[in-house]
Amino acid sequence: MISRRQALVGVGATVSALSLSTSPVLSSGISAGRATKIVSVGGAITETLFALKLGDRIRAVDTTSTYPDAANALPKVGYLRELSAEGVLAMQPDLVLLSAEAGPPAAIAQLKAAGIPVQQIAIGRTPDGVRSMVEAIGQATGTQNSAAELAAQIGAGFDSLAAALPAEQTTRALLLLSAGAGPLLGAGANTAAASIIALGGGQLAFPEMDGYKAVSLEPVLAADPDWLLFPSHVAMALGGADGIAALDVVSKTRAGQAGRVAFVDSHYLLGFGPRAPQAAADLATLFYPDITIPTIGRDAVPSSLLGLMGKQ
Amino acid sequence: MSDLAENDRVPFELKEIARGLLLPLLALLMVGAMLTAMTHGAANLTVGDIFGIFGRLLTAAPIDDQVAYAIIVEIRLPRILLGAAVGATLAVAGAVLQALFRNPLAEPSIIGVSAGAGAAAVATIVLGTAFGALGSLILYALPVAAFVGGFVATMLVVAIARVGGKTPMTTILLSGIAIAALGSALMGLMMFMSSDEQLRSITFWMLGSLGGATWAAIVPALLIMCMALLLMPLLTHRLNLMLLGEREASSLGLNVDQFKYLCVTLVAAGVGAAVAVSGIIGFVGIVVPHLLRMIVGPDHRILLPASALGGATLLLWADVIARTLAPPAELPIGVLTALLGAPFFLWLLRRTAREGMTW
Amino acid sequence: MVDVVTGRAGGLTAENVTVALGGRTVLSGVSLEINPGELVAVLGPNGAGKSTFLNLLSGEQEVQDGNVAIAGEPMTDMSVKSLARKRALMPQKASLAFPFKVRDVVEMGRDPFRKEMTTQENDTAIDWALSEADIGYLADRVYTRLSGGEQQRVQLARVLAQVWRPADCDEPRYLLLDEPTSSLDLAHQHSVLHVARGLTDQKAGVVAVVHDLNLAALYATRVAVLDQGRLVATGHPDDVLEEDLIARVFDLSVHTVMDPASGRKLLVPNGYHKRRSNIIEIRKAL
Numbered sequence: 025m026i027s028r029r030q031a032l033v034g035v036g037a038t039v040s041a042l043s044l045s046t047s048p049v050l051s052s053g054i055s056a057g058r059a060t061k062i063v064s065v066g067g068a069i070t071e072t073l074f075a076l077k078l079g080d081r082i083r084a085v086d087t088t089s090t091y092p093d094a095a096n097a098l099p100k101v102g103y104l105r106e107l108s109a110e111g112v113l114a115m116q117p118d119l120v121l122l123s124a125e126a127g128p129p130a131a132i133a134q135l136k137a138a139g140i141p142v143q144q145i146a147i148g149r150t151p152d153g154v155r156s157m158v159e160a161i162g163q164a165t166g167t168q169n170s171a172a173e174l175a176a177q178i179g180a181g182f183d184s185l186a187a188a189l190p191a192e193q194t195t196r197a198l199l200l201l202s203a204g205a206g207p208l209l210g211a212g213a214n215t216a217a218a219s220i221i222a223l224g225g226g227q228l229a230f231p232e233m234d235g236y237k238a239v240s241l242e243p244v245l246a247a248d249p250d251w252l253l254f255p256s257h258v259a260m261a262l263g264g265a266d267g268i269a270a271l272d273v274v275s276k277t278r279a280g281q282a283g284r285v286a287f288v289d290s291h292y293l294l295g296f297g298p299r300a301p302q303a304a305a306d307l308a309t310l311f312y313p314d315i316t317i318p319t320i321g322r323d324a325v326p327s328s329l330l331g332l333m334g335k336q
Numbered sequence: 337m338s339d340l341a342e343n344d345r346v347p348f349e350l351k352e353i354a355r356g357l358l359l360p361l362l363a364l365l366m367v368g369a370m371l372t373a374m375t376h377g378a379a380n381l382t383v384g385d386i387f388g389i390f391g392r393l394l395t396a397a398p399i400d401d402q403v404a405y406a407i408i409v410e411i412r413l414p415r416i417l418l419g420a421a422v423g424a425t426l427a428v429a430g431a432v433l434q435a436l437f438r439n440p441l442a443e444p445s446i447i448g449v450s451a452g453a454g455a456a457a458v459a460t461i462v463l464g465t466a467f468g469a470l471g472s473l474i475l476y477a478l479p480v481a482a483f484v485g486g487f488v489a490t491m492l493v494v495a496i497a498r499v500g501g502k503t504p505m506t507t508i509l510l511s512g513i514a515i516a517a518l519g520s521a522l523m524g525l526m527m528f529m530s531s532d533e534q535l536r537s538i539t540f541w542m543l544g545s546l547g548g549a550t551w552a553a554i555v556p557a558l559l560i561m562c563m564a565l566l567l568m569p570l571l572t573h574r575l576n577l578m579l580l581g582e583r584e585a586s587s588l589g590l591n592v593d594q595f596k597y598l599c600v601t602l603v604a605a606g607v608g609a610a611v612a613v614s615g616i617i618g619f620v621g622i623v624v625p626h627l628l629r630m631i632v633g634p635d636h637r638i639l640l641p642a643s644a645l646g647g648a649t650l651l652l653w654a655d656v657i658a659r660t661l662a663p664p665a666e667l668p669i670g671v672l673t674a675l676l677g678a679p680f681f682l683w684l685l686r687r688t689a690r691e692g693m694t695w
Numbered sequence: 696m697v698d699v700v701t702g703r704a705g706g707l708t709a710e711n712v713t714v715a716l717g718g719r720t721v722l723s724g725v726s727l728e729i730n731p732g733e734l735v736a737v738l739g740p741n742g743a744g745k746s747t748f749l750n751l752l753s754g755e756q757e758v759q760d761g762n763v764a765i766a767g768e769p770m771t772d773m774s775v776k777s778l779a780r781k782r783a784l785m786p787q788k789a790s791l792a793f794p795f796k797v798r799d800v801v802e803m804g805r806d807p808f809r810k811e812m813t814t815q816e817n818d819t820a821i822d823w824a825l826s827e828a829d830i831g832y833l834a835d836r837v838y839t840r841l842s843g844g845e846q847q848r849v850q851l852a853r854v855l856a857q858v859w860r861p862a863d864c865d866e867p868r869y870l871l872l873d874e875p876t877s878s879l880d881l882a883h884q885h886s887v888l889h890v891a892r893g894l895t896d897q898k899a900g901v902v903a904v905v906h907d908l909n910l911a912a913l914y915a916t917r918v919a920v921l922d923q924g925r926l927v928a929t930g931h932p933d934d935v936l937e938e939d940l941i942a943r944v945f946d947l948s949v950h951t952v953m954d955p956a957s958g959r960k961l962l963v964p965n966g967y968h969k970r971r972s973n974i975i976e977i978r979k980a981l
Contacts, residue, residue: 102664110411111664114379130548138406235531581790589779589807634793
């Protein structure tokens with residue numbers, strides 16, 4: 025028999041745990057100061073931490089954190105959108121930085137209920153958005169100064185790119201995903217692809233389409249994009265360069281036949297991390313080969329375009 | 337007569353005494369599964385850690401290891417309770433439906449519960465963001481929608497099947513198929529309209545998972561499931577009568593139509609609650625009762641409690657494996673229940689076929 | 696006869712009942728009363744409406760026209776539960792396909808009394824039923840493994856268990872048997888009806904649909920003959936089962952013989968002889 029005191033304690037613990045878990049807050053507002061065991065969930069966040077020279081303070085990352093190489097070597101806590109709360113907690117973190125896209129909500133709630141500092145960072149798909157993200161991370165880790173510097177560099181990068189773009193931006197690009205078996209999905213408005221293409225001076229092949237929607241050959245032919253873009257993980261799933269070349273949308277469209285098909289590292293292109301300006305610049309280089317696009321990035325890292333089909 | 341008597345005397349594996357021990361044995365297995373589930377997971381906690389936390393809880397001592405506490409009390413404990421409740425409910429629901437339909441292939445999804453819950457859940461995921469600041473409310477909106485959807489779908493199935501005051505089981509079956517098809521179509525439509533992100537959420541939800549087990553989420557579901565399970569004793573004798581045949585059951589004083597409605601409502605409520613919090617977990621509802629019936633016989637006085645315990649045990653074990661096979665990722669539990677249940681079922685089937693039993 | 700429980704008069708009564716199924720009139724204006732102490736055999740050729748009549752008496756068939764009552768209480772006023780305590784029905788074909796133990800099947804016959812009577816009383820009922828149906832030795836066997844005849848005797852035991860009452864109980868009850876002898880061997884055909892007849896000594900009334908006229912003659916206290924939905928004769932078997940009636944209703948020519956050993960009237964068929972005209976032949980002739 026449990027004594028009344030024990031029962032009350034049990035109830036009390038449950039109620040307090042419940043109340044903790046039922047107050048969802050985007051940012052826990054707890055400043056973690058000198059956190060040294062950070063779990064970073066989200067490729068852009070991890071990249072930013074490394075760019076801020078905080079790599080050695082990261083304890084574990086998620087599976088979308090693939091850059092830089094050091095991140096690959098870190099222990100993993102699962103996929104961005106399907107985290108296991110226990111997996112994260114097993115790392116004994118003193119700060120958890122989560123991309124706003126992290127999930128599932130139940131796992132996030134469990135993390136918050138565990139009483140460790142959890143901060144959700146919004147991922148912005150605009151120059152200002154990227155800078156805000158960097159600054160938020162700086163705030164969370166107590167490195168506001170370095171963050172401000174990095175943010176300024178990123179801003180400058182975007183500015184110089186914008187200045188170099190031609191007045192008339194008429195190149196139309198279509199980014200394609202594969203959803204496993206079934207038709208290819210094309211990127212429409214309100215997607216990460218739309219934002220980066222726009223920053224690179226391009227336009228969407230399907231601007232009226234919202235989100236990712238299945239596209240068959242016919243609408244693609246009608247839209248006649250100038251460039252076809254494939255994220256690297258999709259390219260691998262479709263069988264590499266040969267597989268891509270065999271696709272209808274490649275072999276039968278003007279862009280495909282002219283070889284204007286590019287595979288780009290998925291996280292680099294769509295992650296909107298610190299390398300975002302460079303990624304946009306890479307696209308601009310493809311879209312407007314006659315214009316000089318500045319190389320952006322502190323280390324002038326060569327572009328991560330994985331492959332370029334044809335005689336471009 | 338004596339030739340037959342030898343291999344025909346109650347062809348179940350156990351003798352009378354052993355049968356008396358069966359339920360306690362199953363209970364023990366379930367407790368064992370709970371303990372295993374409590375001590376295994378992505379995080380490495382020793383049994384000492386666990387007893388330490390419980391000890392401090394009970395003696396109101398301060399808890400210094402916040403993370404261990406969170407893992408044990410916030411994550412594993414609700415998950416175990418949910419797993420046991422869902423497993424028990426699905427298995428009992430399967431047993432009840434198999435008796436009503438007098439068919440071993442019956443299981444909860446044929447009365448439309450899963451289709452309705454699925455359609456409602458998918459709609460919530462896809463349309464939810466359209467309602468602006470649903471944000472973290474999705475934690476509650478989703479289970480509620482799934483439960484309501486499952487319940488409404490089942491009531492619709494029964495209402496359609498009811499002709500002139502009577503509700504024949506075959507008509508319920510056909511009606512269930514129709515509603516399930518409708519549900520699937522709605523789900524397909526929603527999935528077409530969904531974003532990449534939403535599609536992923538939908539897929540994971542449909543594969544089933546006990547990962548959403550926070551206290552806030554499971555308490556209402558647990559209440560409903562426990563209520564449905566506690567009403568089991570009411571059903572046992574009457575389910576036996578139903579196996580005699582509806583005519584015979586009626587002549588023995590059972591109001592057959594009323595009883596069907598009662599059973600279907602309990603199944604809808606219980607399974608609806610289970611699906612609401614843990615997604616669609618297959619196999620438990622069809623294999624566990626069938627398997628146990630082969631071992632303990634058709635008498636529901638033993639079969640229902642045995643199914644509850646067996647279902648809980650199976651699901652708990654499946655969840656342990658789901659969590660520890662490829663940490664920290666969690667495998668979808670529906671895959672595991674199939675992987676665990678199917679081979680065992682096939683073995684038992686072959687064994688009893690050899691002995692001449694069909695059911 | 697006055698029902699000691701309700702104080703009302705009357706046994707199991709059908710008053711002027713008419714039933715139409717699927718557009719066809721199956722029963723037309725049939726009236727019959729069965730009292731405890733009687734074994735009434737309902738006879739008739741196929742399609743005469745015997746099963747429908749039995750279903751009417753058991754409450755399974757809805758009363759369309761007329762009245763069916765037990766001790767004056769109309770069946771439409773009775774709950775399923777109370778009806779189960781007044782009568783038991785053994786259907787022609789049992790549909791149990793599950794491996795219950797024989798004893799468990801018979802135990803289900805006591806379900807209407809599960810709460811009303813003690814476990815001891817219910818066990819006594821089951822034991823009595825098992826022995827009356829001569830399946831005591833099968834009690835631990837699995838129902839689905841038995842032969843057709845054995846299974847039928849198990850069903851009989853079940854309904855016997857349902858009508859069992861403690862010795863001091865005065866409540867009238869009724870046993871309805873729909874062709875109870877169909878799968879049984881000769882010995883058991885007789886033993887079933889012998890058991891049923893024995894029940895009549897215990898304040899029970901039995902209604903049995905049988906095909907074998909001699910069996911009916913041997914065990915029934917009264918016979919009721921249905922032909923094309925009408926009750927054409929009712930009374931003592933010796934009085935009703937006459938050569939003319941049998942030829943007219945059953946289309947069979949018989950002659951009666953007095954059995955010197957038992958003093959009973961036996962019916963011996965003369966062979967098949969077509970008495971009713973074949974409609975097709977008439978058409979051809981026209």
